[in-house]
Amino acid sequence: MLRFSLLFTLFLAACTVQPVGTYGGYTPGGTPVSTAGAPPRPGLAPPRITKALIPAGRYGRHRMRRMVPRYITIHSTQNYSRQSDARAHAEMLRRGALKGPRNSLGYVTWHFTVDESSIYQSLPETEQGQHADYEGPGNRYSIGIEMCENRGNSRAATMARTARLTAHLMRKYRIPLNRVVPHQHWRMIRYADGRDLGHKNCPHFLLDGGRPGLKWRNFLRMVQSH
Numbered sequence: 001m002l003r004f005s006l007l008f009t010l011f012l013a014a015c016t017v018q019p020v021g022t023y024g025g026y027t028p029g030g031t032p033v034s035t036a037g038a039p040p041r042p043g044l045a046p047p048r049i050t051k052a053l054i055p056a057g058r059y060g061r062h063r064m065r066r067m068v069p070r071y072i073t074i075h076s077t078q079n080y081s082r083q084s085d086a087r088a089h090a091e092m093l094r095r096g097a098l099k100g101p102r103n104s105l106g107y108v109t110w111h112f113t114v115d116e117s118s119i120y121q122s123l124p125e126t127e128q129g130q131h132a133d134y135e136g137p138g139n140r141y142s143i144g145i146e147m148c149e150n151r152g153n154s155r156a157a158t159m160a161r162t163a164r165l166t167a168h169l170m171r172k173y174r175i176p177l178n179r180v181v182p183h184q185h186w187r188m189i190r191y192a193d194g195r196d197l198g199h200k201n202c203p204h205f206l207l208d209g210g211r212p213g214l215k216w217r218n219f220l221r222m223v224q225s226h
C-alpha cells in the first residue's frame, strides 16, 4: 500500500491541472498512464459489508448526485446511546429519519457506518452524501464513514474495522493516504446563509486539541498496515 500511495501522490501532483474526475497522469519518467478500467489490485479481501441502501429517489437520495470518490472522510457519531450501533444508524438513514438543517437537501447522509462487529452501507460509493461541509468538496468528492460510539461498543475494534474498510476503498478507487482525512479537514460554509462555521472537532477521539496529531497519525498507520 505504501508503494502505491507514494506512486499516486506523485501522479496526483503531476496532474493537478486535469479536469475533476479525470484519472490518469504521468509516471515519474514522463510516460502517460491511464488507470481507467484497470483490474482490481490483488491482496486485500473486501471486508464484509451489509448493504442497506437508502431507497433510490427518496429521503436523502431524492436527488442522486454522481460522484467520483477522491477522498475518504472519517467521522464519529457522538451518539452514545447503547442501541445506536451501525445497524441502527443505517436504519435511520433508510427511513429518512435523519433530517437536518445542516445541508441543502434536508437530510444528513453518509456512505458507511462501522461498529465493533459490522459495516453497513447506506449510499453507493459513487453518489454524493451530505456529511461533511454542505456544498463543499468534502461532500462533493468524499466517501463518508461514521464510527459508532454507542456505550458497550469497542472503540479499538471499531477503529480497526474502519481502517480495514478505508484501505479497501483506497485500493478500489485509487485514493492515496493523504486524501484520507478527518471531518475536521473540511471547512463548513453553511449553505443556507453562507456563514462560515469553521472546522468541526470530528472524529473527536482521533484529534488532538481539535486538530490531526499523534492519534490521527496512528490511525493512518493502521490503515497503511492493510
Ligand SMILES: [Zn+2]
Pocket (backbone or CB within 6 Å): 074, 075, 076, 131, 183, 200, 202, 203
Ligand atoms: Zn463528522
